Amino acid sequence: MPELSSGQRVGRESGRFLRCCGLTTTPPSPCVQPCCRPLCYEQSERRLHKSLQMKMEEMSLSGLDNSKLEAIAQEIYADLVEDSCLGFCFEVHRAVKCGYFFLDDTDPDSMKDFEIVDQPGLDIFGQVFNQWKSKECVCPNCSRSIAASRFAPHLEKCLGMGRNSSRIANRRIANSNNMNKSESDQEDNDDINDNDWSYGSEKKAKKRKSDKNPNSPRRSKSLKHKNGELSNSDPFKYNNSTGISYETLGPEELRSLLTTQCGVISEHTKKMCTRSLRCPQHTDEQRRTVRIYFLGPSAVLPEVESSLDNDSFDMTDSQALISRLQWDGSSDLSPSDSGSSKTSENQGWGLGTNSSESRKTKKKKSHLSLVGTASGLGSNKKKKPKPPAPPTPSIYDDIN
Amino acid sequence: IVVSKMNKDAQMRAAINQKLIETGERERLKELLRAKLIECGWKDQLKAHCKEVIKEKGLEHVTVDDLVAEITPKGRALVPDSVKKELLQRIRTFLAQHASL
Numbered sequence: 001m002p003e004l005s006s007g008q009r010v011g012r013e014s015g016r017f018l019r020c021c022g023l024t025t026t027p028p029s030p031c032v033q034p035c036c037r038p039l040c041y042e043q044s045e046r047r048l049h050k051s052l053q054m055k056m057e058e059m060s061l062s063g064l065d066n067s068k069l070e071a072i073a074q075e076i077y078a079d080l081v082e083d084s085c086l087g088f089c090f091e092v093h094r095a096v097k098c099g100y101f102f103l104d105d106t107d108p109d110s111m112k113d114f115e116i117v118d119q120p121g122l123d124i125f126g127q128v129f130n131q132w133k134s135k136e137c138v139c140p141n142c143s144r145s146i147a148a149s150r151f152a153p154h155l156e157k158c159l160g161m162g163r164n165s166s167r168i169a170n171r172r173i174a175n176s177n178n179m180n181k182s183e184s185d186q187e188d189n190d191d192i193n194d195n196d197w198s199y200g201s202e203k204k205a206k207k208r209k210s211d212k213n214p215n216s217p218r219r220s221k222s223l224k225h226k227n228g229e230l231s232n233s234d235p236f237k238y239n240n241s242t243g244i245s246y247e248t249l250g251p252e253e254l255r256s257l258l259t260t261q262c263g264v265i266s267e268h269t270k271k272m273c274t275r276s277l278r279c280p281q282h283t284d285e286q287r288r289t290v291r292i293y294f295l296g297p298s299a300v301l302p303e304v305e306s307s308l309d310n311d312s313f314d315m316t317d318s319q320a321l322i323s324r325l326q327w328d329g330s331s332d333l334s335p336s337d338s339g340s341s342k343t344s345e346n347q348g349w350g351l352g353t354n355s356s357e358s359r360k361t362k363k364k365k366s367h368l369s370l371v372g373t374a375s376g377l378g379s380n381k382k383k384k385p386k387p388p389a390p391p392t393p394s395i396y397d398d399i400n
Numbered sequence: 401i402v403v404s405k406m407n408k409d410a411q412m413r414a415a416i417n418q419k420l421i422e423t424g425e426r427e428r429l430k431e432l433l434r435a436k437l438i439e440c441g442w443k444d445q446l447k448a449h450c451k452e453v454i455k456e457k458g459l460e461h462v463t464v465d466d467l468v469a470e471i472t473p474k475g476r477a478l479v480p481d482s483v484k485k486e487l488l489q490r491i492r493t494f495l496a497q498h499a500s501l
Binding site: 080083093 | 430437446471492496
């Protein structure tokens with residue numbers, strides 16, 4: 001390459017040479033193409049500059065070329081990966097030098113012990129699937145040989161200590177109680193037994209009906225004061241729990257509840273019993289106590305009416321009772337309710353009294369109707385041995 | 401002129417890198433890559449390889465350079481394709497947004 005005196009070299013190989021101001025270095029090339037025109041240094045510099053500028057523009061434009069961008073992207077990616085690898089190397093090196101690199105390894109003995117098992121019929125721990133199903137155990141209570149998978153339930157029943165077994169036992173007691181009561185009732189009411197066949201069956205039928213259908217029209221007629229609240233009692237009856245928390249009940253609801261259900265408050269749950277008025281888990285005494293507690297000493301209990309079922313029942317007493325009931329019922333009503341329910345109640349009771357009066361002649365039958373209507377509040381047909389119906393206050397005295 | 405061409409490229413790359421750092425995108429990409437590599441088990445694989453290398457070399461004689469020389473090529477190769485694709489996608493998106501220089 002021809003060197004200029006200034007020491008600058010021209011890079012093109014095609015023999016471009018500079019000639020400026022009389023300075024010539026090489027003879028002009030045989031090529032007469034414009035590219036080979038001899039140029040002054042400054043001129044060529046300017047030329048270079050321009051072409052560089054153009055190239056720069058091309059550069060930015062071509063920078064937007066996909067291939068270029070792709071290449072750049074790849075480079076950036078490679079840089080990032082390299083960074084990650086380096087970072088990892090530093091971590092490892094530090095761990096090695098600080099001595100905690102191999103800390104998370106298990107010793108080879110343990111590795112062998114806990115190796116994953118991959119044999120057919122075994123799980124990964126090497127245990128057989130239903131190894132204990134076919135084994136038999138001897139029950140310590142009854143000394144029988146029981147299958148292992150049935151052992152726990154058997155033991156529960158055998159010892160009588162599980163949740164289920166106590167439930168079954170309770171049910172059995174309840175059933176036997178019911179049976180006992182029904183038997184004893186029949187024996188006690190000799191009078192009824194002596195009666196006509198029709199009377200006895202009527203009574204039984206009525207008893208069954210009222211037991212089965214607490215919301216029958218017959219009952220609802222006599223429960224006029226509960227007309228608006230019959231729907232309320234339904235959720236109580238179909239309540240999943242066996243009791244009701246009495247704190248949430250209003251006085252009206254309480255009264256209606258107590259006239260249809262047992263209502264005795266359980267000590268464990270502090271809830272009222274929702275079983276029938278003849279529920280065998282609680283005694284009449286308990287029921288009376290509850291009613292007196294809630295409704296005051298003048299509260300009338302459904303059993304009172306049924307107890308008046310008994311043999312020597314005085315008509316006058318029943319009428320006095322009914323009038324007392326009427327009076328009592330209205331006294332418990334809230335001011336807003338008193339208007340409507342009072343009238344309806346009067347009607348209801350009136351019906352009761354009327355029907356009972358119509359059958360004045362037949363003593364037993366009349367007090368039966370009284371049972372059916374006036375005391376239809378409760379399906380409680382429990383017959384207790386009672387002295388000849390004394391006036392109601394004294395009954396309370398006796399029991400209390 | 402070839403040199404200047406290279407300069408231009410280098411300048412462009414430098415500008416892009418600068419932009420990457422300025423906007424914080426490089427850090428984000430780095431974090432993303434790290435997370436993805438851990439998720440896909442790359443780190444554990446490489447750790448196992450490290451353990452072998454170190455056991456061979458002896459615990460006392462490990463140097464950073466040794467590790468780098470052994471591990472970096474393996475690390476580059478072990479990166480799964482999905483991770484690579486995702487990262488490239490993100491880079492391309494970034495470039496498309498910031499291509500005007």
